[in-house]
Amino acid sequence: xxxxxxxxxxxxxxxxxxxxTNNIEERFxxxxxxYEKFTSGGTPWVMICNFDCKDKAExxxxxxxRGESEDSWKIIK
Numbered sequence: 001x002x003x004x005x006x007x008x009x010x011x012x013x014x015x016x017x018x019x020x021t022n023n024i025e026e027r028f029x030x031x032x033x034x035y036e037k038f039t040s041g042g043t044p045w046v047m048i049c050n051f052d053c054k055d056k057a058e059x060x061x062x063x064x065x066r067g068e069s070e071d072s073w074k075i076i077k
Contacts, residue, residue, distance in 0.1 A: 003059035006050040010042030017045065020059035024050060 004024045008017040008031060017039055021027035028047055034040040053059040 001055070003053040003056050004050045005053060005059050005062045007048040008039070008045040009048050010039075010045055013042040015042060016048070017042070018063050020053070020056070020063045022056070 001022050003020055003022050005018065005020045006024060006027070008019070008028075009015075010017070017031070019027065019031075028045070030036050031039045031045045032043050034043060039045060051062060053062060
């Protein structure tokens with residue numbers, strides 16, 4: 001099963017969100033429909049990028065690493 005790590009941007013919150021999933025289309029939809037408590041206040045979310053991972057363990061490691069360096073992404077805006 002393929003996993004992805006993804007980075008979302010909320011213009012209204014001026015914040016990034018990093019997550020991982022094995023169904024990126026469904027997960028992105030859930031974030032933008034307000035089904036996910038943590039991201040429900042930041043809709044609409046924009047997909048900035050996503051990264052392929054070989055398995056869930058790799059996705060969790062990458063998600064954690066990306067989440068630790070959030071301030072460095074501000075140059076993406």
